[in-house]
Amino acid sequence: MKNLFVYGTLRHVPLLEAVLGKAAAEIEMAPATLEGHSVFAVKDQDFPIIKEREGAAQGLWLGNLSATDVARLEFYEGGFDYDLAPVEVSVEGANRPAQVFKSDAGWQPDGPWSLENWAQIYGALTVCSATEEMSYFGVKPRGEVDGMLPMIKARAIAQQLAAQGSLGESPGGMIRADVRDVSVTRAYAKYFTLDDYEMSFRRYDGTQSVAVQRAVFVATDAVIVLPYDPVRDRVLLIEQFRPGPFARGDDLPWQLEPIAGRIDANEAPQETARREAQEEAGLALGALHEVSKSYASPGCSTEFYHIYIAIADLPDEVVGVSGLEQEAEDIRSFLYSFEDLMQMTDEMKLVNAPLVLASLWLARHRDRLRASA
Known part of the structure; x- marks a missing residue:
């Protein structure tokens, strides 16, 4: 079991849930501080970096992580050129050993970074992207997923735009909730993706249809x-x-x-x-x-x-x-x-x-x- 200190986007609990594949209640975590470090925004990027500087970096201590938990975190952070480094953090007044993701990729610091500002602008989109990204954990190598990231983000944008509501006219009165018993299998994923759906939908006579199978080309x-x-x-x-x-x-x-x-x-x-x-x-x-x-x-x-x-x-x-x-x-x-x-x-x-x-x-x-x- 390992302990990690996260200081950036993974402090956003919905993102942490998506990356670890479990609910917040199942994650052992507590507010923590890493002395002698500061968190900075990265020039022209939407994620932060941590540097050894005067001050204290605020973050979350994640305790008793399983080997699978750590592997999932490494898979996700691998897309940002991060590696784990040992540190000691303060948790509820006590010092505890942990590891932190650091990067030597030459990212340029660009002033202080704010979790609140990031979450307001990028939070929902990043969670949506991470959900697809983590679906390839154990299925595709990290390098292949890196090549898919622009389209993963574009598909996430499409979902966010769809969530803003439809202007379409539906005189029959049916809505999304009238589609039930939905299961999805991703049959193909590269630049585009193809999903196999099984579902039933409400019929105009008020009954529910039999289960139907449909293939959907997932574009942007x-x-x-x-x-x-x-x-x-x-x-x-x-x-x-x-x-x-x-x-x-x-x-x-x-x-x-x-x-x-x-x-x-x-x-x-x-x-x-x-x-x-x-x-x-x-x-x-x-x-x-x-x-x-x-x-x-x-x-x-x-x-x-x-x-x-x-x-x-x-x-x-x-x-x-x-x-x-x-x-x-x-x-x-x-x-x-x-x-x-x-x-x-x-x-x-x-x-x-x-x-x-x-x-x-x-x-x-x-x-x-x-x-x-």
Whole structure:
């Protein structure tokens, strides 16, 4: 059995529960102090580090941890380049031996760190991410999970956005609580994940359905943005290779589409729209107009779209080739007049559903946008 001292995010008890896989009542813990140390925020990160400095670091003493408990903590902290080091901490006035996670990864201290501020901004998202991360304990090596972390966080963001409530209309009156006896098995997990569900749902006659099995592709929330210049009355579209049409057997796997990208950690959809426009087309966007918040394919996928028309300055020289090299993006941009956009819509030449939806919204609101330009 081991004793550990935690000083950072693991002081947030819901996160500690997620990492150890047990309720707080089952964890032996007490407030503790580590003399000669201070806790600092890390520059451009959402976690802290501890350094030998004058002062005293506040934290939690975790007692009598099993080998599995320690292994779970090491698995989780391994994603942050931490290693265990021996220390002596003060617990209720008595000195006790313990170990603490320290890092020599060269993180840059960036002033004091506050658990309360962190929990308010990052707490719920981190717990959600950690729940998926720890589901791979004993299943996948830490290095493989490290490579999955951006998408794990993106899936957690999607769950947080879903928890804010749905704008959808449901005249039948059914809600989430009407789905019962749910069991989930993760059949595949890499960049994306695939879950096998077994569940029953309330029927319109008031009875409960038999158990049904459904496979769900677990994606992320994504932003779709169509840049529109109301002065020149034209839009910017991008073209890039897409593996989905290629896998279907389409002869044209290079797709004409709006700017798009997943919502990253601690980023609002509007911020994603502006970031992606800069990355994919070098564009600075003006006002964003909401087109739709909708599921891409609700019968089998969690993917959810936040679609916008963005006001932008689109001179002839704005087009070119761009994209992030680290993501192997090769994206070319094109300008189309509004009339050409509508003709392509009518002639079924636009095979990207969010683009068709945004184009039809633009047709409905174009006069208003032009009048206010």
